[in-house]
Amino acid sequence: xxxxTVIIGxxxxxxxxxxxxxxxxxxxxxISSGQSALHFFSGSFDLLNFLPNGEKVAYPQKEINKLxxxxxxxxxxxxxxxxxxxxxxxxxxxxxxVGLHVQGSSEKNHFRITPLGELKPTWLTMPQFAITHNDxxxxxxxxxxxNIKGFLDFHPEFVSEAFKAKGVKTEIQFFxxxxxxxxxxxxxxxxSTNLSIILDKESSREKMIEDFSVFSKNSDALILxxxxxxxxxxxxxxxxKEIGKPIFLLPTFPPSxxxxxxxxxxxxxxxxxxxxxxxxxSVTEANIKNNRVTEVFTKNHGNIPFKADNVxxxxxxxxxxxxxxxxxxxxxxxxxxxxxxLEKRSDWYNRNxxxxxxxxxxxxxxxxxxxxxxxxxxxxxLFVTGAxxxxxxxxxxxxxxxxxxxxxxxxxxxxxxxxxxxESAGQ
Amino acid sequence: xxxxxxxxxxxxxxxxxxTICTVYCPVSKVNPEYPGxxxxxxxxxxxxxxxxxxxxxxxxxxxxxxxxxxxxxSNVKIGDIIQMARIKYSQKKPTLRDTILAHTxxxxxxxxxxxxxxxxxxxxxxxxxxxxxxxxIDKRRNLxxxxxxxxxxxxxxIAEQQKTFAEQVSYFHGCYVNYNNPQLGKDLIxxxxxxxxxxxxxxxERCCGIAxxxxxxxxxxxxxxxxxxxxxxxxxxxxxxxxxxxxxxxxFTIRDEHPHLLGIDNxxxxxxxxxxxxxxxxxxxxxxxxxxxxxNGKLKIAYHTPCHMEKLGxxxxxxxxxxxxxxxEVTVLDSNCCGIAGTFGFKKENHETSKKIGxxxxxxxxxxxxxxxxxxxxxxxxxxxxxxSKKCEHPLSILAKVLA
Numbered sequence: 001x002x003x004x005t006v007i008i009g010x011x012x013x014x015x016x017x018x019x020x021x022x023x024x025x026x027x028x029x030x031i032s033s034g035q036s037a038l039h040f041f042s043g044s045f046d047l048l049n050f051l052p053n054g055e056k057v058a059y060p061q062k063e064i065n066k067l068x069x070x071x072x073x074x075x076x077x078x079x080x081x082x083x084x085x086x087x088x089x090x091x092x093x094x095x096x097x098v099g100l101h102v103q104g105s106s107e108k109n110h111f112r113i114t115p116l117g118e119l120k121p122t123w124l125t126m127p128q129f130a131i132t133h134n135d136x137x138x139x140x141x142x143x144x145x146x147n148i149k150g151f152l153d154f155h156p157e158f159v160s161e162a163f164k165a166k167g168v169k170t171e172i173q174f175f176x177x178x179x180x181x182x183x184x185x186x187x188x189x190x191x192s193t194n195l196s197i198i199l200d201k202e203s204s205r206e207k208m209i210e211d212f213s214v215f216s217k218n219s220d221a222l223i224l225x226x227x228x229x230x231x232x233x234x235x236x237x238x239x240x241k242e243i244g245k246p247i248f249l250l251p252t253f254p255p256s257x258x259x260x261x262x263x264x265x266x267x268x269x270x271x272x273x274x275x276x277x278x279x280x281x282s283v284t285e286a287n288i289k290n291n292r293v294t295e296v297f298t299k300n301h302g303n304i305p306f307k308a309d310n311v312x313x314x315x316x317x318x319x320x321x322x323x324x325x326x327x328x329x330x331x332x333x334x335x336x337x338x339x340x341x342l343e344k345r346s347d348w349y350n351r352n353x354x355x356x357x358x359x360x361x362x363x364x365x366x367x368x369x370x371x372x373x374x375x376x377x378x379x380x381x382l383f384v385t386g387a388x389x390x391x392x393x394x395x396x397x398x399x400x401x402x403x404x405x406x407x408x409x410x411x412x413x414x415x416x417x418x419x420x421x422x423e424s425a426g427q
Numbered sequence: 428x429x430x431x432x433x434x435x436x437x438x439x440x441x442x443x444x445x446t447i448c449t450v451y452c453p454v455s456k457v458n459p460e461y462p463g464x465x466x467x468x469x470x471x472x473x474x475x476x477x478x479x480x481x482x483x484x485x486x487x488x489x490x491x492x493x494x495x496x497x498x499x500x501s502n503v504k505i506g507d508i509i510q511m512a513r514i515k516y517s518q519k520k521p522t523l524r525d526t527i528l529a530h531t532x533x534x535x536x537x538x539x540x541x542x543x544x545x546x547x548x549x550x551x552x553x554x555x556x557x558x559x560x561x562x563x564i565d566k567r568r569n570l571x572x573x574x575x576x577x578x579x580x581x582x583x584x585i586a587e588q589q590k591t592f593a594e595q596v597s598y599f600h601g602c603y604v605n606y607n608n609p610q611l612g613k614d615l616i617x618x619x620x621x622x623x624x625x626x627x628x629x630x631x632e633r634c635c636g637i638a639x640x641x642x643x644x645x646x647x648x649x650x651x652x653x654x655x656x657x658x659x660x661x662x663x664x665x666x667x668x669x670x671x672x673x674x675x676x677x678x679f680t681i682r683d684e685h686p687h688l689l690g691i692d693n694x695x696x697x698x699x700x701x702x703x704x705x706x707x708x709x710x711x712x713x714x715x716x717x718x719x720x721x722x723n724g725k726l727k728i729a730y731h732t733p734c735h736m737e738k739l740g741x742x743x744x745x746x747x748x749x750x751x752x753x754x755x756e757v758t759v760l761d762s763n764c765c766g767i768a769g770t771f772g773f774k775k776e777n778h779e780t781s782k783k784i785g786x787x788x789x790x791x792x793x794x795x796x797x798x799x800x801x802x803x804x805x806x807x808x809x810x811x812x813x814x815x816s817k818k819c820e821h822p823l824s825i826l827a828k829v830l831a
Contacts, residue, residue: 034447034502035451035498035499036500039445040445185459189455189462189463191449194449194463197456254445255446260450280740282502298740301741
């Protein structure tokens with residue numbers, strides 16, 4: 001099987017580079033060993049919320065140079081200030097182009113509302129999700145928080161407490177449908193993804209309008225857990241029209257419906273552009289000759305290898321097994337690339353869960369063009385992007401999605417430039 | 428280097444409870460009686476290991492499509508865990524109906540000599556009305572047609588001629604080609620011959636056992652599998668001939684279910700059992716001059732990926748072969764279960780679920796303005812032809828038809 005580029009890993013990073021390459025008429029395949037970490041998506045993409053030393057970032061574009069000056073290992077430092085700013089704009093354009101109409105911009109962080117009602121800075125938030133532009137002020141005087149009876153992955157009481165502390169009055173109401181009783185039989189499966197199947201049915205519209213009008217009587221807005229509107233895109237806007245009040249969504253505990261939706265949306269973009277997406281397959285072996293990856297073998301395809309001019313490794317971090325930790329080391333299982341980790345295992349983690357966990361920064365080492373290093377030397381056509389990279393802490397710095405998207409675009413651009421150069425040299 | 432991190436034979440402990448499998452389960456989406464793969468598989472396994480009484484009969488709703496395994500980010504063999512639990516713990520005895528549905532080769536042997544009569548009878552409304560209460564086979568279901576005479580019988584006439592080719596392959600035709608659709612086998616032979624390759628049959632062949640396994644006839648399935656394995660070994664190890672197949676489900680069963688469910692060690696020959704589409708793709712991609720000539724008009728084809736094809740990961744080959752035909756536009760449908768799941772859809776109690784599972788697929792087929800649907804699975808074909816207005820053909824049948 002011959003492609004221009006083979007991408008290992010089909011999550012956010014792999015899909016973004018794939019889409020960018022396909023938009024430029026390159027033949028791409030994605031090999032993905034299962035569904036991705038996007039299924040835990042909060043509905044917001046973070047770019048940079050804090051510097052590694054904990055300092056707050058409000059204006060990522062303006063403040064990126066602080067990071068670049070002081071933290072040489074960070075993926076953003078490898079990009080540099082100009083490239084960082086260019087790529088954030090390119091990312092915003094690309095998302096808009098494919099039809100994801102997100103709120104926010106890289107000039108200034110806005111604030112998303114967490115499932116516990118806290119405000120967290122972020123870069124881009126999916127439409128319909130509740131946001132605010134001021135970290136101490138919510139845009140409502142009184143809101144009605146609605147939960148679904150028996151749903152344990154959303155806790156309006158916490159949200160209510162947090163909102164009260166910010167001077168917003170709240171009211172908690174419960175929504176129910178007789179049809180939901182069928183899922184209640186298995187309480188452990190009373191989850192957002194199962195609920196949405198019933199909640200998104202046309203038959204629930206009437207009850208929603210009826211209940212929500214009563215619930216929202218004294219409130220400026222309604223806030224719902226993210227269990228609605230993905231299978232039936234006009235449902236929420238229709239209900240809003242009927243009741244005359246805005247409805248916002250908050251993320252729930254995983255699995256994340258908006259994550260499932262985003263993964264499928266980007267995957268559909270990829271395949272509609274002509275990409276080949278191989279799900280449930282994993283790379284078993286790769287041949288490297290003359291410092292180039294020549295062939296990639298997988299579990300499903302056995303003796304029929306993937307051949308490509310370029311290979312992108314975006315196989316994720318520990319969760320997706322892009323990197324694996326055993327008792328003594330952290331290793332990258334496909335190409336045995338050089339990894340960055342601390343010698344002593346006891347230094348990997350901090351006993352206080354909320355403190356900086358060093359293992360978060362472990363990952364694959366690359367050169368400044370994000371080519372993977374093996375025995376200290378970059379492999380010519382093997383690029384590494386996303387969560388598998390070393391040198392950043394996605395949670396403490398709030399930069400996971402940003403690193404995934406920007407490095408993916410950077411690498412895709414490099415591949416396109418390289419090929420243009422070859423072509424013009426050939427002429 | 429083997430990257431498949433399997434900590435134990437039954438790797439339920441690798442489950443991190445992310446619930447992604449349940450999101451992609453076609454059954455739990457439409458049937459709330461089924462708690463979904465996470466609870467039925469790794470979650471339940473913890474309890475069952477402690478005490479078999481925790482076995483829940485709702486596991487019978489699993490259709491073994493393996494979409495949970497394809498989706499799992501942690502390589503948990505969720506479908507395998509559920510299948511194994513059913514075999515180990517289920518107390519439910521198969522009914523007469525299950526026995527009839529499961530024994531595809533026995534029923535085929537009975538039916539093919541009288542095919543015109545049998546087909547007329549089984550498609551007659553009054554008969555279906557009797558089958559419904561009597562056997563719990565849904566009266567709304569179109570029953571598979573039998574061919575008049577088997578594929579193996581037909582093959583005898585051309586066996587000598589096939590030997591004249593310098594290069595040879597073996598063909599595991601399966602029950603469907605033998606009793607229901609010999610034309611597919613003939614189409615394969617036509618294509619292989621056009622590539623200067625002769626086709627041999629295995630000396631003997633039994634049903635791969637997929638329907639036996641899902642209906643609880645494990646001993647019988649194991650007996651069949653043993654015999655098939657012997658024949659496959661003869662072909663691969665003694666005659667040095669690879670074994671080609673045309674059914675994605677038979678292929679998946681022989682390669683991947685025989686070892687773990689029926690205790691067949693097929694490691695020596697597994698790589699030599701493959702779908703003919705994969706074999707032909709490899710042949711054509713290594714030597715472009717092999718590409719045959721076609722003679723056809725414009726054709727808009729929708730390719731449907733059967734569940735076991737999704738698990739094998741091999742739909743790529745079928746799709747690429749279809750794309751070789753000039754003036755053909757191939758659209759790959761979203762990979763969704765069609766709902767028939769072998770014998771599942773025939774059972775009265777499953778009829779509605781079966782139809783509901785396939786709804787989004789049927790809708791996509793009807794709305795796409797296609798001339799034809801293509802798929803590598805015989806039961807998907809039945810389901811698609813029953814619930815949509817389109818014909819569904821195997822990629823090789825389409826290829827054979829337009830060969831110049």
